[in-house]
Amino acid sequence: MLTTTTLPSITLSISYREKREGLFKILVPFFHEDGDMYDIFLQESPVASRKLRICDKGLTLMKLSYTFDIDTPKKESILHNIIHQNHCDITDGEVYLDCTVEQFEYAIYQYAQTISKIMNTEILTRETIRSMFTDNLRQNLYEASSRLNVKLSENVSPLSDASLRADYSLENHGKIIYLFGINSDTKASKAIISCLQFQKARIPHNSLAIHENFENLSAFNRTQITNAVDKQFTSLSVFKEEQNQYFDRIFQTAQ
Secondary structure, three states: OOOOOOOOOOOOEEEEEEEOOOOEEEEEEEEEEOOOOOOEEEOOOOOOOOOOOEOOOOOHHHHHHOOOOOOOOHHHHHHHHHHHHHOOOOEEEEEEEEEEEOOOOHHHHHHHHHHHHHHHHHHHHHHHHHHHHHHHHHHHHHHHHHHHHOOEEEOOOOOOOOOEEEEEEEEEEEEEEEEEOOOOOOHHHHHHHHHHHHHHHHOOOEEEEEEEHHHHHHHHHHHHHHHHHHHHEEOHHHHHHHHHHHHHHHHHHOO
């Protein structure tokens, strides 16, 4: 059992306060925007022998709930992705990180960084909106493909390099559209590279880019993707208004 004599010591300015036998609150120089110190605790890992567990006893999500509601499965999934991408885990609302004594100093920094990202509602809001664009685009395409009797496929790699791919392909009467959903500069760059390689390989297709918000891209990527793709819609709402006319024009000419 973790005791006052077996607590790890590190160069970071921290101290411990025993909450109960085997559980210590770590007093750290990390603070929320309202001035409250991060709620970080230390105990032995209940699942890993000879490891420590840094945790928050569910207090981080409780504090987050004052300013941001995790009220949908999608928001919960985004929250869990942020936690896992930062090498932490979550169970029953408790965010934790298991580590060895030797890893403890690095782990404290890692854990504090994770708490910071969880509490950054701008990140959560942005990721939620981005995810909604992806989900809405997907739903719209499945509805449109069913209505138009078009074959729809996801994550299509027509070349041997799997990194060169379109988010979707739509096929009818031998005509193929490779479609890219663009919601960031990173996604735009990948689409540009893929489009140019498809063209270089002389793959018969029409390339189509649907933007979350075209104006949010860098000036460089706006120019590059305009030069690379055959057709683009500056927002999903514009695409929904004009998609029937676009699909009719592409696929009817193939009949």
